[in-house]
Ligand SMILES: Nc1ncnc2c1ncn2[C@@H]1O[C@H](COP(=O)(O)OP(=O)(O)OP(=O)(O)O)[C@@H](O)[C@H]1O
């Protein structure tokens with residue numbers, strides 16, 4: 001068994017988790033930066049991360065009852081994400097690795113969202129819908145990697161709804177707030193339903209919804225209802241094709257939008273139509289968190305994955321399907 005301390009700092013959240021390769025989570029301490037106004041400002045978010053890093057690290061160690069000497073390795077999310085934010089986590093990880101002579105383990109943030117979902121749901125070989133503020137994709141394991149079976153070509157679904165929320169004066173996180181308004185909507189207003197093969201496009205949908213709002217002819221409730229309905233139906237359609245094509249019998253959702261009851265309900269109904277089981281990752285592991293980096297780092301270290309200090313630069317555009325997954329067999 002391998003015990004790893006993992007650091008998450010790719011975007012809004014700074015987190016430290018401690019986990020073992022056999023799936024025990026000993027600590028999961030996170031702190032999310034909330035912009036006073038507007039969207040995420042990478043430099044401000046990175047300043048937040050630097051400020052809370054020491055406190056979060058100390059708290060995670062104290063909750064786990066481990067001292068850093070008991071830890072087998074230091075894992076860090078090196079991407080994808082925002083450069084200034086990623087560098088805070090990477091710097092702390094390198095420092096701990098050198099100071100305590102522990103191997104450094106690179107973790108891809110998207111792979112971590114997937115592995116925590118497999119651990120939490122108990123699913124062995126699911127089709128995974130990964131939806132958050134910075135990512136929207138459908139993936140499953142094949143020939144040593146997580147392959148992508150559909151993704152957004154422009155804006156992630158979470159970002160689309162968060163931006164709409166911001167435009168109507170609501171603070172981050174916008175998705176649950178837009179959903180609350182959407183529940184009061186009654187009439188569907190035509191929206192651009194933009195599915196291109198297995199890929200999705202959300203930027204036209206956002207523009208369209210904002211234009212309808214400016215016209216002043218429709219209620220905010222109906223616009224939110226139509227926006228949410230269209231956005232989630234598009235994602236459900238491509239997820240359904242992936243599930244049918246791959247002929248798998250488990251479907252899961254991970255990432256911040258796994259907390260959405262509306263989206264989960266759509267995916268569940270679709271999965272059951274295909275005789276597949278559906279489970280969402282638990283809310284505490286849905287958004288960005290340190291535990292998922294620690295657990296994925298433990299799986300990786302257990303398979304001999306480490307990185308030298310010199311090579312441990314951050315990769316803001318690191319794609320999930322470039323990562324070998326030696327801890328899984330076909
Ligand atoms: N209760 C909720 N219901 C639905 N969506 C939610 C809820 N809480 C947060 N969200 C949405 O989840 C998204 C944030 O996801 P997450 O915490 O995984 O961070 P992220 O930085 O966007 O992640 P990534 O880098 O993985 O794309 C935002 O779009 C936010 O509005």
Ligand SMILES: [Mg+2]
Nearest residue numbers: 132255287288
């Ligand atoms: Mg995330």
